[in-house]
Amino acid sequence: xxxxxxxxxxxxxxxxxxxxxxxxxxxxxxxxxxxxxxxxxxxxxxxxxxxxxxxxxxxxxxxxxxxxxxxxxxxxxxxxxxxxxxxxxxxxxxxxxxxxxxxxxxxxxxxxxxxxxxxxxxxxxxxxxxxxxxxxxxxxxxxxxxxxxxxxxxxxxxxxxxxxxxxxxxxxxxxxxxxxxxxxxxxxxxxxxxxxxxxxxxxxxxxxxxxxxxxxxxxxxxxxxxxxxxxxxxxxxxxxxxxxxxxxxxxxxxxxxxxxxxxxxxxxxxxxxxxxxxxxxxxxxxxxxxxxxxxxxxxxxxxxxxxxxxxxxxxxxxxxxxxxxxxxxxxxxxxxxxxxxxxxxxxxxxxxxxxxxxxxxxxxxxxxxxxxxxxxxxxxxxxxxxxxxxxxxxxxxxxxxxxxxxxxxxxxxxxxxxxxxxxxxxxxxxxxxxxxxxxxxxxxxxxxxxxxxxxxxxxxxxxxxxxxxxxxxxxxxxxxxxxxxx
Numbered sequence: 001x002x003x004x005x006x007x008x009x010x011x012x013x014x015x016x017x018x019x020x021x022x023x024x025x026x027x028x029x030x031x032x033x034x035x036x037x038x039x040x041x042x043x044x045x046x047x048x049x050x051x052x053x054x055x056x057x058x059x060x061x062x063x064x065x066x067x068x069x070x071x072x073x074x075x076x077x078x079x080x081x082x083x084x085x086x087x088x089x090x091x092x093x094x095x096x097x098x099x100x101x102x103x104x105x106x107x108x109x110x111x112x113x114x115x116x117x118x119x120x121x122x123x124x125x126x127x128x129x130x131x132x133x134x135x136x137x138x139x140x141x142x143x144x145x146x147x148x149x150x151x152x153x154x155x156x157x158x159x160x161x162x163x164x165x166x167x168x169x170x171x172x173x174x175x176x177x178x179x180x181x182x183x184x185x186x187x188x189x190x191x192x193x194x195x196x197x198x199x200x201x202x203x204x205x206x207x208x209x210x211x212x213x214x215x216x217x218x219x220x221x222x223x224x225x226x227x228x229x230x231x232x233x234x235x236x237x238x239x240x241x242x243x244x245x246x247x248x249x250x251x252x253x254x255x256x257x258x259x260x261x262x263x264x265x266x267x268x269x270x271x272x273x274x275x276x277x278x279x280x281x282x283x284x285x286x287x288x289x290x291x292x293x294x295x296x297x298x299x300x301x302x303x304x305x306x307x308x309x310x311x312x313x314x315x316x317x318x319x320x321x322x323x324x325x326x327x328x329x330x331x332x333x334x335x336x337x338x339x340x341x342x343x344x345x346x347x348x349x350x351x352x353x354x355x356x357x358x359x360x361x362x363x364x365x366x367x368x369x370x371x372x373x374x375x376x377x378x379x380x381x382x383x384x385x386x387x388x389x390x391x392x393x394x395x396x397x398x399x400x401x402x403x404x405x406x407x408x409x410x411x412x413x414x415x416x417x418x419x420x421x422x423x424x425x426x427x428x429x430x431x432x433x434x435x436x437x438x439x440x441x442x443x444x445x446x447x448x449x450x451x452x453x454x455x456x457x458x459x460x461x462x463x464x465x466x467x468x469x470x471x472x473x474x475x476x477x478x479x480x481x482x483x484x485x486x
Contacts, residue, residue, distance in 0.1 A: 006120040024249035041067040129212025139482035150231025155394035160206040222247035244467035272360040281310040299422035380447035
């Protein structure tokens with residue numbers, strides 16, 4: 001740890017979609033001159049040490065915190081959601097409460113090691129609402145960092161707190177404390193919310209956790225004020241604490257797991273016309289049903305358009321197993337697209353940032369996980385949404401209804417998506433029609449807006465740069481006050 005530098009402690013939930021944005025935040029703070037202590041369970045820390053460049057490992061202090069998955073009814077060595085089925089992911093979430101005491105011991109050790117000097121702040125995951133109590137025991141400023149956008153997370157929290165669909169016979173309803181979000185349909189709710197109830201343990205966890213956020217000194221979101229003011233305002237009103245949009249954070253590029261190199265992708269894309277290729281990826285934890293996969297393949301085939309598709313085995317199969325094209329794609333499909341040099345099928349992982357940044361990419365068929373949304377908007381690429389879990393349905397709602405950079409093709413994995421509908425939505429976004437031109441123009445405006453938010457120049461300071469400065473002013477002030485009263 002750098003001598004004389006203020007120390008920031010970061011503690012994400014054990015999932016790649018959480019760890020990577022926290023890592024991006026760690027790198028940004030380290031570049032701003034702060035010492036960073038990055039906390040996680042032992043196996044996740046081990047993976048980070050092995051996968052990160054040596055310079056990053058040297059700059060950021062990686063610290064393991066005791067955790068034994070077997071103690072919590074989980075398979076041995078299961079320390080992140082990527083290695084677990086959804087049902088056990090919920091168990092990992094509930095087991096994370098048992099990290100409270102080890103985390104308290106870790107903070108005590110850090111302070112002792114630094115001769116009584118407290119960290120300037122603790123920034124914990126949105127699922128670790130309990131961390132505020134631990135930080136405050138030591139007089140440390142605490143913030144929740146939400147890896148999501150403000151609007152999607154506001155809808156998500158309001159759904160869990162109010163369960164509005166339980167209070168009406170209608171298929172459509174509004175959120176009692178977030179009318180600005182508009183009308184929701186029952187098909188925009190995940191299975192977990194649909195079955196939620198007062199006695200449900202997961203509902204209890206969500207409510208307890210969300211209520212604990214108001215114990216924090218601040219909330220940080222990986223978003224931009226100008227894009228997401230409605231959602232950020234919801235939390236300011238609801239929790240009464242400062243809320244800052246500090247994104248978009250540039251996620252560390254994880255090409256170590258990619259089955260194809262960025263160079264191979266670029267070489268393939270270079271042969272294509274500008275704005276002609278469809279990119280399809282449903283994130284690291286989602287997959288679609290076998291029938292949906294078949295219809296999507298038929299639509300891509302019949303559209304005649306070039307595409308890159310990141311595939312995983314369909315629902316009901318091990319998501320991390322080998323993808324068997326002959327089993328799950330139409331007969332002759334793979335050979336046909338290879339012969340015509342029209343499609344790339346990539347198993348599990350692809351260098352997404354590089355693909356989206358390429359001028360040949362016209363649209364992104366996405367599950368609307370927030371990291372993917374930001375990567376698409378940063379490159380000015382319109383989105384065709386196919387949300388599946390968590391707050392993805394609400395991210396899609398924001399992009400379709402409020403931002404105008406997206407059309408929806410399907411909802412969830414039970415949705416019977418038709419080949420014709422997929423083709424129609426692709427043509428709507430990338431074809432020569434008024435709606436397509438409007439969506440593409442809005443996407444370019446979003447690219448500029450997100451770029452402006454992180455600009456830090458002598459005569460211009462973007463909203464996210466200002467937000468980060470304000471956050472540290474507040475954290476340092478609390479530290480000075482704690483010293484003064486000690």
